[in-house]
Amino acid sequence: MDKRVTVLLPNGRRQNVNVTANMTLLEILETACSKHGYDAEEHCLKFHNKVVGLTQQFRFSGLPNNCVLEMEQTEKRRTLSNVLVCVQLNDGSRQQADFSPNDTIWLVVQKLCESHVNGYESPVIVYMRSEVIGQEQMRQTTLKSLGILEGRAMMRLIDKKPEDLKTQANVYKAPAVKPRVDNDDQPSTSRSAMAAGGSGGGGGFALTSNMIKNLKRTAPEENASGSEPAKTSGEDKQEQQPQPEAPKYDWGSGSGYSMHHPPERKQDENEVEENPGRAPPVVRVIGPRQAVLFSLDESKKNADDLPDSFFDLTVNDLKMVLRDLKRTSTGDDDAPLLTAKLRELERQKTMLAKLNQYKDCVLRVQFPDRFVLQGIFKPHEPLSKVEEFVREFLVQPGEQFHLFTIPPKKVLPSDETLLELNFVPNAIVHFGFLKDSLNAVNNRFVKEQYMDQLTSEEGAHYAVQKYRLTRATAAGSS
Known part of the structure; x- marks a missing residue:
């Protein structure tokens, strides 16, 4: 149309x-x-x-x-400024330079990757969802016609025939469902069947693998066969009782990417001391504020090798899903309309509740080379304290840098407290120098002397739990 x-x-x-x-x-x-x-x-x-x-x-x-x-x-006439154009090739390499918005795509390609485009049978430039096909069209298309007037732009140069561009790639085909024999007394629903049923009309919802894993881990223990035995009427009444609430401490709260511990680490803090059968991980504290350093590339995360029967939904699992959906929908429908003063009052109440519940804040600073520096701060401390803490470990402490969260990228103000930034009880922020040339992945950000004192990611979790257990014990004794 x-x-x-x-x-x-x-x-x-x-x-x-x-x-x-x-x-x-x-x-x-x-x-x-x-x-x-x-x-x-x-x-x-x-x-x-x-x-x-x-x-x-x-x-x-x-x-x-x-x-x-x-x-x-407009109040003043618009002026054209140079645009930084970056072209990505098939091998993943990138070439960039400054151009005027009136320059053609062919001029950009000739200047940045002439050797590549001459060897292509049918060169195609892809920007956003626009495709500029062939040399003739590239000579007629300017950066301005694509909406590139200022700032930066990223393009891809590929070699593809025009008819191949209309072919959809990576089409997913669902695997065939193996027939299963279930007893009539033991209702069991496969994951694929539930997904198909939930996607139908009437406000259905899709169940993902992560949702099913979380349900299984929070659900009561079942028998080893993976199916529910037939229940009597008395047992049905017990199932209708409300499920226990989730623990107050949530690793998923806070801005930025959340810190989740692996499934095998999901235990009470007291179990850190009371589990003598498993040796605790090695923790190497390298500075103040219980500072530890670890690498995301070296952390070995054990994949969950779970059987297919693990993803079979039981009646109890569905009850928990429906309970959570009803609770969410009820909260949205019954929520009153608040004025700006009431919203500010609610925000202050939430901040006071966090101050009462959490006495410290765990902050992780991730560098471009995927090394992570972890420290413990007070919720009322400003972000400038975090910047001073990070500067002690830098190879170039004199360079200006900023901390930000993604996505989308948001540079954090230094004068706001961790509580105002919603970093309590924990959060992950990213590090970047103000000079882009210093942010290369192959650069070294943390001093070399700390590279021999790395801690594993599991050890970083253990250090936080050990610190909080020590604090709780000291507070109880006093």
Whole structure:
């Protein structure tokens, strides 16, 4: 179906513009201006009194079909600036340089990867979801026509025939379900059957492998055969009782990527001392605040080799899923509308509750070379204390750096406390120098003297549990 938008001009006239999915909003503005003699560099487009970005394509702009855009004059004329264009090749290497928005794609390709494109039978440049096919089309397409006016842009250069671009790749085909023989008295539902049933109409939901694993680990112990025995009416009444709540301490809270311990580590802190059958991991403290350093590349995470019967949902598993869904939906429907003052009051109550529950905060700083520095801080301490702590371990402590969370990338302010940043009880932040040239993966960020004192990731978890157990014991004795 054809799409179009209506541009309301400053003189009160309306101009209909036919658009395509890959058409940029700048092209819409230029089309309307060319028909009525306006200068596109001195005007902008607004939708519901909000200025829209001219660099984005119509498919990503969020504008509906047949919408009305208002054209208004800007305070100053738009000027073109150089754009940093990066082209990724088939082997994964990247070449980049500065170009003007008026430069053609062919000029970019010739300057960055001339040797590669000359050997391609059918070169194709892919940007966002736009495809520029062949040399002729590359010579006619400019960076400006793709919506690249400022900042940086990333493209891919591939060698593919135009007809191959329409072929869908990596099509998933579900494996055939093996027939199973189940007793009538023992209802058992396979994972594939439940997924198919949940995707039907009537507000169904999909069950993932991770959800099933969590259900299995929190569900009561069943018999070794993996199926439920026939239950009497008395047992059914017991099943209707509410399930125990999850423990208050949640490793998944906090901003950024959460720290989860492996399944075999899911135990009480007291078991760290009371389990003599397993030797505790080696912990090498390298500095203040119980600082430990470990590498994500060297951490060996044991994969869960689970049988197929592990993913069979039982009646108790489904009850737990429905209980959680009802609790979530009830909370959303019954939630009252709050004013800004009430929302601020609720936020302060949550912060006070965290202060009362957690006396310290575990923070992990991940470097670009996948080394992680862990330290323990107080919730009321500002992020500047974390930056001072990190600077003691850097090879180049004089260089300026910032800490941020992803995704999306958000640079953290140094004056806010860990509690205000929602880093209590734990969080992972990322490290980056202000100079991009220093952030190469092959660079060394932490001093060499600490590389011989690495701790495993399991040891880092153990160090936190040991510290909290010591704190709890000291508080109890006092």
